[in-house]
Structures are given as C-alpha cells and as structure tokens.
Amino acid sequence: MSTDHISSHSRQSVLTLFFPMVIIAVLAMTLRPTLTSTGPLLQEIRLSTGISLQVASLLVVLPMLCMGVFPLLLPWIGKRLSESVWITGGLFAIALAGLWRLELASGWTLIASTLLGGIGIAVVQAMAPGVVKRWYPQRVPLAMGIYSASLMAGGGSAAMLSPLVAQHYGSWQAGLGIWLILPVIALLLWWLRPSEEMTTKHSNGKINFFSNRRAWLLASYFGLANAGYACMIAWLPSYARGLGWSAQDSGELIGIMTIFQVIGALAAPALSASRLDRRPWLFFAVGIQVLGFVGLMLMPDSMLILWVSMIGCGLGACFSLTLTVALDHLSAPSLASALTAFVQGIGFIITAIVPYLAGFLREWTGSFQAVWIMLLITLVGMLLVTIKFAPASYAKAINLPNV
Known part of the structure; x- marks a missing residue:
C-alpha cells in the first residue's frame, strides 16, 4: 500500500470522525442566542418598548413552548419531509428571526421574531439527538456532552457579547440581531456534510410514548432540569442589575454561568461513560444546584x-446526562430519537411554564426570593426521582406494545 494511499485514508478517517462533530457543535450553538441575548438588555428593551415583566417573560416562554410542541408533532409531520429539509428550514427560521430583530420597532414585533426563532430552534433541536445517536452510536455520552456544551456556549456567548454589540452600535436591536451569523454558518456546514449521512424521512409515526410512565418520568425530569436554566437566563440579569450590576456585567455573569455549564456538560458524560448507571453524577448535578440556590438566597451580594x-x-451536567439517560433506554437510533423527541416535547412545555410563574412571583412579591424557593422545591423532587433511573429497569420500563 502506497504512502499516498495511507495518507488519503487517514485524512478521510479524520474527516469522517471530526467533521460531523463540528457540524453537531455549530448546530447546537444556534439554539440559545435567541433566548439569552435579551436578558442582559431587558432594561433597555423595556424602556424602549414599555413591555411589562410578564410580557418580557414571553421572550423565553415562547421558544420553550415551541421546543415542546414541535417534537410532539414530529411523529405526524416528520415523515412528510426529510431530516435535511427540516433542519435546513429550522436554521433559515432562526436566521430570519435574527435579521428581523435588526429592524424591530415595538415590543410585539420583538415577541413575533422570538416566536419565529423559537419555531426554528424547536425544529433543529428535535432532530439533533437522533443525528448524534446515528453518527456516533458508540460514543453517545461524548457526543451528547459536546452537543450540550456547544449549545450552552452559544447561549453564554450571546449573553456576554450582546450588551457590547448594543453599546458599540447604540442599539439594543443590533445586540439581538447580530446572532443571525451563527445559523448562516450552520447552514453552510449542514449543506457540506458527508453525502452518506441520512436524508430520509422520519419513520417514527407509529411510536406512541404517551401511555408509557417512564417516558413521562424522563420528560418531567428533563423539563424541571431545564426550568432552572430558563429562569436564570430570563431573570438572573435583572436580579444582578437590582443588586447594582451594569448591563454588561450582568451579561458577563451569564457568561460565567455558561463556562461552568460547559464544564459540567463535558465532564459529567465523560466521567460517567465507563458505566451505564448515570445516577451518581445526576445526584451531583442536582445537589450542586441546591447548594447554589441556597447560597443565592442567603448570601447573594458577597x-x-x-x-x-x-x-x-449543575445545569450543564444535568442537561447532557438527562438526554444521555433517555438515549440509553433504547439502542436503535430511530427509537431513541423518538423517545428523546417526546422527552424534549413534554419537557420543554413544563420548562416554558416555570419562567412565566417566576415572573408572576417576582411581580407579586417584589422579590426574587420566592423564585429561588420554587426552584429549590423542584430540585428536591428531582433528587427523589433520580433513584428510579437504574439501568436494570430500562428495558422493562420502556417496553411498549407497539415498539
């Protein structure tokens, strides 16, 4: 065998292994800037548009609802178009929402752009775990860790940089709209993906998880795990500004949170990869959040x-581990994709409700303390549920008559 042939084979192996991972990472990075870019600029947005706190909560609630509704519709509408068409359309919607935000004139047009972006996010996010499972069937924890970390890195970058962009251009609209760049890059990479990757239509139309208790348990767990994240990106900047932090500093606070989310999202799946039982790391992920929220209540200033x-x-570790546990329940990529679609669907509907309740509690009590207490209660419930995720129970718990 010639040296040139070996070199060519090596290059092809590297391309096959790493280029799909780059695509997954960039796809994930498009999924949070629509949500996280608004929090640090919320004071400027409210002064400019006059929207209330509860209306402002729609900037997070609407995308979360979209993330919940679309995966539930996927068994019916997913088979009508190919995976490639759905992901391409979703990325276009996110990019168009960013373009629209550059020229916003009112609070309600901001809400409408958020809805458009939320639909695109929901489409891409519903497809992504199935892509991960299919492209990296032997490396699911690692691939899900990179996917989760990239998702959070995109959100944190938007929170940190949006105030700087807004300040530079003298417009909060610029701080929001600049993030159309990411879906444009993702579109280019998606179109350049290896030609052998799946472009067929979804075949999950006959799978129904609505009658399965384990699927509901996983979905509820996932929803509550993301509720803390939704509340933090929606209200942490406002909370910090109430303590005297500037818009830029409050955005950087989200950035700091994101750095540790990325660490948690990468480290927890990697550390748990050697054994199928993810519960010890789930206990850690939930427990460290409990400590954090207690500290947020008792010693926020210092x-x-x-x-x-x-x-x-804790949020980063919890997100990647929860999706990994859902994927662990079924070995076939198509079935695992259907389960994660259900988990994300019901889960994000639950997630969407919580920041809206948080906004109501904040306006009703005049303080964020009630919000932190509400999140603590959900975390204690999650600690109790974690016990049930023993690998020995997966096959029996997820056994469906029609699978």
Whole structure:
C-alpha cells in the first residue's frame, strides 16, 4: 500500500470522525442566542418598548413552548419531509428571526421574531439527538456532552457579547440581531456534510410514548432540569442589575454561568461513560444546584459569582446526562430519537411554564426570593426521582406494545 494511499485514508478517517462533530457543535450553538441575548438588555428593551415583566417573560416562554410542541408533532409531520429539509428550514427560521430583530420597532414585533426563532430552534433541536445517536452510536455520552456544551456556549456567548454589540452600535436591536451569523454558518456546514449521512424521512409515526410512565418520568425530569436554566437566563440579569450590576456585567455573569455549564456538560458524560448507571453524577448535578440556590438566597451580594458558577455546573451536567439517560433506554437510533423527541416535547412545555410563574412571583412579591424557593422545591423532587433511573429497569420500563 502506497504512502499516498495511507495518507488519503487517514485524512478521510479524520474527516469522517471530526467533521460531523463540528457540524453537531455549530448546530447546537444556534439554539440559545435567541433566548439569552435579551436578558442582559431587558432594561433597555423595556424602556424602549414599555413591555411589562410578564410580557418580557414571553421572550423565553415562547421558544420553550415551541421546543415542546414541535417534537410532539414530529411523529405526524416528520415523515412528510426529510431530516435535511427540516433542519435546513429550522436554521433559515432562526436566521430570519435574527435579521428581523435588526429592524424591530415595538415590543410585539420583538415577541413575533422570538416566536419565529423559537419555531426554528424547536425544529433543529428535535432532530439533533437522533443525528448524534446515528453518527456516533458508540460514543453517545461524548457526543451528547459536546452537543450540550456547544449549545450552552452559544447561549453564554450571546449573553456576554450582546450588551457590547448594543453599546458599540447604540442599539439594543443590533445586540439581538447580530446572532443571525451563527445559523448562516450552520447552514453552510449542514449543506457540506458527508453525502452518506441520512436524508430520509422520519419513520417514527407509529411510536406512541404517551401511555408509557417512564417516558413521562424522563420528560418531567428533563423539563424541571431545564426550568432552572430558563429562569436564570430570563431573570438572573435583572436580579444582578437590582443588586447594582451594569448591563454588561450582568451579561458577563451569564457568561460565567455558561463556562461552568460547559464544564459540567463535558465532564459529567465523560466521567460517567465507563458505566451505564448515570445516577451518581445526576445526584451531583442536582445537589450542586441546591447548594447554589441556597447560597443565592442567603448570601447573594458577597458570593454571587460562586453561587452562579455552582448552578451553572449543575445545569450543564444535568442537561447532557438527562438526554444521555433517555438515549440509553433504547439502542436503535430511530427509537431513541423518538423517545428523546417526546422527552424534549413534554419537557420543554413544563420548562416554558416555570419562567412565566417566576415572573408572576417576582411581580407579586417584589422579590426574587420566592423564585429561588420554587426552584429549590423542584430540585428536591428531582433528587427523589433520580433513584428510579437504574439501568436494570430500562428495558422493562420502556417496553411498549407497539415498539
């Protein structure tokens, strides 16, 4: 065998292994800037548009609802178009929402752009775990860790940089709209993906998880795991500004949280990869959030960065581990994709409700303390549920008559 042939084969192996991972990472990075870019600029947005706190909560609630509704519709509408068409359309919607945000004139047009972006996010996010499972069937924890970390890195970057962009251009609209760049890059990479990757239509139309208790348990767990994240990106900047932080500093606080989210999202799946039982790391992920929220309630001024870092680490680990546990339940990529679609669907509907309740509690009590207490209660419930995720129970728990 010639040296040139070996070199060509090596290059092809590297391309096959790493280029799909780059695509997954960039796809994931498009999924949060629509949500996280608004929080640090919320004061400027409210002064400019006059929207209330509860209306402002729609900037997070609407995308979360979209993330919940679309995966539930996927068994019916997913088979009508190919995976490639759905992901391409979703990325276009996110990019168009960003373009629209550059020229916003009112609060309600901002809400409408958020809805458009939320639909695109929901489409791409529903497809992504199935892509991960199919492209990396032997490396699911690692691939899900990179997917989760990239998702959070995209969100954190938007929170940190949006105030700087807004300040530079003298417009909060620019701080929001700049993020159309990411879906444009993702579109280019998606179109350049290896030609052998699946472009067929979804075949999950006959799979129904609505009658399965384990699917509901996983979905509820996932929803509550993301509720803390939704509340933090929606209200942490406002909370920090109430303590005297500037718009830029409050955005950087989200950035700090994101750094630890990325650490948690990468480290927890990697550390748990050697064994199928993910529960010890789930206990850690939930427990460190409990400590963080307790600290946020008792000593917010002196150690805010520490508490936010702990919460971020727990949120990142919890997100990637929960999706990994869902994928662990079924070995076939198509079935695992259908289960994660259900988990994300019901889960994000639950997630969407919580920041809206948080906004109501904040306006009703005049303080964020009630919000942190609500999240603590959900975390204690998650600790109790974690016990049930023993690998020996997977096959029996997820056994469906029609699978």
